[in-house]
Amino acid sequence: MMNTSRSKDLYDRAKRLMPGGVSSPVRAFxxxxxxxxxxxxxxxxxxxxxxxxxxxxxxxxxxxxxxxPSVVKVLQEQAEKGTLYGAPIEKEIELAEMIRNYYPSxxxxxxxxxxxxxxxxALRLARGYTGKNKVIKIEGAFHGAHDAxxxxxxxxxxxxxxxxxxGIPPEVTKNTLLTPFNDISTVEKIVKDHKKEIAALIVEPVxxxxxPILPDKDYLKSLRELTSDEGILLIxxxxxxxxxxxxxxxxxxFGVRPDLTTLGKIVGGGMPIGAFGGPEEIMSMISPTGKxxxxxxxxxxxxxxxxxxxxxxxxERIGHRELNRKGEAIRKGIESVVNELHLDFTVSGIxxxxxxxxxxxxxxxxxxxxxxxxxLFNKLFRGLLEKGVYLPPSQFETNFLSTAHSDEDIEKTxxxxxxxxxxxxx
Ligand code: KE4
Numbered sequence: 103m104m105n106t107s108r109s110k111d112l113y114d115r116a117k118r119l120m121p122g123g124v125s126s127p128v129r130a131f132x133x134x135x136x137x138x139x140x141x142x143x144x145x146x147x148x149x150x151x152x153x154x155x156x157x158x159x160x161x162x163x164x165x166x167x168x169x170x171p172s173v174v175k176v177l178q179e180q181a182e183k184g185t186l187y188g189a190p191i192e193k194e195i196e197l198a199e200m201i202r203n204y205y206p207s208x209x210x211x212x213x214x215x216x217x218x219x220x221x222x223x224a225l226r227l228a229r230g231y232t233g234k235n236k237v238i239k240i241e242g243a244f245h246g247a248h249d250a251x252x253x254x255x256x257x258x259x260x261x262x263x264x265x266x267x268x269g270i271p272p273e274v275t276k277n278t279l280l281t282p283f284n285d286i287s288t289v290e291k292i293v294k295d296h297k298k299e300i301a302a303l304i305v306e307p308v309x310x311x312x313x314p315i316l317p318d319k320d321y322l323k324s325l326r327e328l329t330s331d332e333g334i335l336l337i338x339x340x341x342x343x344x345x346x347x348x349x350x351x352x353x354x355x356f357g358v359r360p361d362l363t364t365l366g367k368i369v370g371g372g373m374p375i376g377a378f379g380g381p382e383e384i385m386s387m388i389s390p391t392g393k394x395x396x397x398x399x400x401x402x403x404x405x406x407x408x409x410x411x412x413x414x415x416x417x418e419r420i421g422h423r424e425l426n427r428k429g430e431a432i433r434k435g436i437e438s439v440v441n442e443l444h445l446d447f448t449v450s451g452i453x454x455x456x457x458x459x460x461x462x463x464x465x466x467x468x469x470x471x472x473x474x475x476x477x478l479f480n481k482l483f484r485g486l487l488e489k490g491v492y493l494p495p496s497q498f499e500t501n502f503l504s505t506a507h508s509d510e511d512i513e514k515t516x517x518x519x520x521x522x523x524x525x526x527x528x
Contacts, residue, residue: 119343131495146168194213220364227378237300240282314456365378425505439520445523455502456500486518
């Protein structure tokens with residue numbers, strides 16, 4: 103067994119100071135989380151000095167891996183010039199132009215400091231622009247921890263059994279209508295039942311927060327057609343998929359153009375960020391040019407934009423081909439182990455996203471994902487930790503590769519899956 107005694111000591115102090123000893127519930131796991139002291143490339147080290155190949159990658163932002171030299175350099179340079187001015191900076195223009203270049207659906211963008219803010223404000227904008235109050239959300243999707251979206255929410259809300267959080271007035275959640283992923287007929291019925299009341303439909307074009315679930319062929323296209331016909335704004339929440347599936351995200355990958363897009367994670371290169379954007383006609387309704395208010399102290403801050411710009415420039419330089427090849431390699435490797443052991447488990451993922459669901463497929467929606475044996479997943483998670491492989495600690499999250507992961511990392515990881523799956527299932 104690995105020595106993780108210092109993590110335990112820190113946890114014993116932390117749990118008296120912070121709920122669950124963590125700053126976000128997704129990081130908590132039994133008997134105690136590992137406290138991380140360093141990351142470099144594809145690796146992280148805990149405070150006891152144990153080394154892990156990291157597939158959490160901070161839940162998605164670190165597409166270049168930890169402490170990429172080009173990101174570290176620009177952060178050092180910027181810090182010397184100050185970290186925050188509360189005034190416009192040239193980097194906002196540079197990053198906004200880069201985003202507009204890769205997302206033709208985005209004519210104007212507003213920077214914020216988290217994906218939660220991005221979706222919260224995008225939904226307010228959709229309501230302000232359409233004058234309608236209801237929004238359609240996909241069961242099991244996660245769009246950040248704000249009231250309107252904590253309804254059958256995925257990610258940590260499902261992991262910790264609060265997909266419908268306490269503390270949210272029914273007056274709020276009555277405006278959030280639910281539909282399963284990959285189910286157009288239910289959306290059609292909702293639209294028919296709530297004619298002219300629906301401002302927007304928000305969707306993770308590839309669900310990342312139930313574990314990765316892919317859209318059926320033409321599902322996104324059908325959503326686009328239906329929402330266009332009904333005057334409903336289609337919002338693609340690309341906080342995970344943006345710049346990961348392609349520079350232009352899922353909308354480039356699947357060739358479907360939403361009305362509004364939310365971004366986060368990768369676009370900040372490991373620093374706090376969010377962004378939402380769309381046509382000038384809609385975005386100009388955002389204060390100060392319009393009557394939909396939005397604001398934030400750290401929005402568009404120099405450090406986040408410096409890291410984001412450096413990250414996108416490096417992604418432009420190296421492209422996604424190698425990254426996606428490695429994603430395919432790790433999915434195929436784990437699939438071959440599952441098949442060799444005759445396990446009724448399902449490998450899911452796309453590009454540099456992957457997950458092993460402890461249930462048989464196909465996995466088309468949240469209900470399918472919830473069939474997974476979460477207790478067995480936790481045994482897999484702990485077994486992999488012992489073998490130096492660190493995953494997000496939940497069946498309902500996505501594992502991420504970075505450009506720093508090597509073929510050797512992937513071989514070691516597939517071997518670790520093989521050993522642990524033999525231990526826990528045979
Ligand atoms: P943040 O507020 O965590 O930056 O973004 C919220 C958000 C919005 N949309 C999507 C599709 C997301 O995946 C997220 C956040 N993802 C989670 C993990 N799946 C972040 C980790 C956490 O909650 O601590």
